[in-house]
Amino acid sequence: MSAGKKTAVTIIIVLLAAGFLYFFWDRVLNMNDNSYNERLEDILSDEKEIEKKWLIDKEKIPYDLSAKDVRTFEIEQTYICFDPEMRVRRYNGGEFYEYTVKTNMTQDGMVRDEVNIDINETQYNNLVIKKEGNTIHKTRYQLYSEGQLIAIDIFHGELDGLAYMEIEFPTLEESLAFDTPDWVIKDVTDDIDYKNGHLARFGIPQK
Numbered sequence: 755m756s757a758g759k760k761t762a763v764t765i766i767i768v769l770l771a772a773g774f775l776y777f778f779w780d781r782v783l784n785m786n787d788n789s790y791n792e793r794l795e796d797i798l799s800d801e802k803e804i805e806k807k808w809l810i811d812k813e814k815i816p817y818d819l820s821a822k823d824v825r826t827f828e829i830e831q832t833y834i835c836f837d838p839e840m841r842v843r844r845y846n847g848g849e850f851y852e853y854t855v856k857t858n859m860t861q862d863g864m865v866r867d868e869v870n871i872d873i874n875e876t877q878y879n880n881l882v883i884k885k886e887g888n889t890i891h892k893t894r895y896q897l898y899s900e901g902q903l904i905a906i907d908i909f910h911g912e913l914d915g916l917a918y919m920e921i922e923f924p925t926l927e928e929s930l931a932f933d934t935p936d937w938v939i940k941d942v943t944d945d946i947d948y949k950n951g952h953l954a955r956f957g958i959p960q961k
Contacts, residue, residue, distance in 0.1 A: 803868035887954035
């Protein structure tokens with residue numbers, strides 16, 4: 755075989771290998787997308803928020819937050835009432851907006867009634883001027899791992915240095931069966947001082 759033909763064959767092999775890798779990773783990412791979306795549908799199937807929250811050290815997060823299948827949101831969260839809890843969010847500088855009402859929190863802080871409504875920019879602007887407390891600024895990294903939809907929140911501004919991991923569950927039974935990961939600092943699900951509404955009023959808990 756001539757040198758020219760050998761070069762051509764080598765190029766074809768490289769291109770085929772690259773094509774296979776692209777196909778493989780595309781399939782993997784699509785599988786993750788499907789699992790992510792299915793889990794999200796399970797969680798949003800009713801108007802209950804069943805959630806656990808952990809205080810974490812952002813330097814010890816075991817996930818690659820730069821991975822392609824991690825969704826990233828820059829969130830501005832403003833409360834317009836604390837009782838009942840009503841808030842608005844602006845995502846990614848105005849990509850979309852959301853109005854949320856949360857009521858009837860259980861004593862352990864794990865379960866609340868929750869209603870989320872998509873709103874437009876004008877509605878957001880009309881609501882945000884009624885704000886109470888400080889606006890929370892945070893980056894949320896959302897990913898699917900080991901059957902769970904995981905949210906990592908890294909706070910900025912007055913709450914800089916604070917970081918949480920949150921997991922929502924479709925049922926109370928599943929949440930109770932979930933073991934606290936060994937890399938987190940502590941479970942703060944039942945600690946009112948670590949709720950976002952409390953952070954907006956009083957800042958980082960001093961404890």
